[in-house]
Amino acid sequence: MMNRKYSAIVFDLGQVLLPFDYNIFIEAIDKYKQGLGKAFIDKYNSNYNIHRDFERGKIPEEKFIRQxxxxxxxxxTAEQFCRYWSSIFSLNNDVISLLPQLKKNYKLFLLSNTNSIHKKYGYEQYDFLNYFDRLILSHExxxxxxEEQIYREVEKASQLASDEHIFIDDIKEYADAARLIGWDSIRFESYNQLKDELGVRGILK
Known part of the structure; x- marks a missing residue:
């Protein structure tokens, strides 16, 4: 592993760089009607295909908001929904602090299952995104x-061989999928664990 050549470091967004907590959304909605926030989340989770299709960009934003x-x-209102739905994010400043150092020696890419609302209202304004050579966003x-194709989109952008990529994601299934196409991957658990994993690979000194 230590002898492997790494040229591109690919980060997930949610729960790695941006922790999120849907309880923030639930609490905001419950101010309008007690229990509505939890009821909404339950319905959302039981209709997860709508979420996935929106992340794929298959459902227009206006149609999604209407539902x-x-x-x-x-x-x-629609505007309130977009703002509350995107208020769930916070910054993982420890992980973000690694980006300037990594940028000196590696291409950086962001690979995220996300949607147009969260991009526009939730994270588009964050300066740390400027460290990335390219953002590969599912809805775009x-x-x-x-799905293999989304990892291949990163390779199209990087113009690098598969085995030169390492992917950092908090979801094991997504990290494992990267390994299936020849990438290395780290399942993110904590800042210290990530530093250790990158150190073992010689990426962080």
Whole structure:
């Protein structure tokens, strides 16, 4: 592993660089009607195909919002939904602090299952995104992890061999899928664990 040549480091976004907590959304919605936030999340999870299709860019944003507002009994406006739905993120400043150092020696890519609302209202304004050579976002490329095609989109952008990539993701299934196509991967658990894993590989000194 230590003799492997790494040229591209690929980061997941949610729960790696940006922790998120849907309880923030639930609490915001419950101010309009007690229990509605939890009821909404339960309905959302039981109709996960809608979530996935929105992440693939197959459902127009306006249609998705209409469905969400129906489930929310039209207690809030479309604008409020977008803002509350995207208020769930916070910054993992420890992991973000690694980006400038890594950028000196490696190409950096972001690979995320995400959607147009979270991009626009949730994270697009963050300066740390400027460290990345390219953002590979599911709703823009039409694929989601763990589908092979989305990893290949990174390779198209990097113009590098598969075995020169290492992927960091908190979901084991997505990290394992990267290994199946020849990448190395780290299942993210914590900042210290990530530093150790990168150190073992000679990526961080």
């Amino acid at each position: 969400m507002l129906n489930w929310l009994e039209h207690k809030i 490329v039409g694929y989601v992890k763990p």
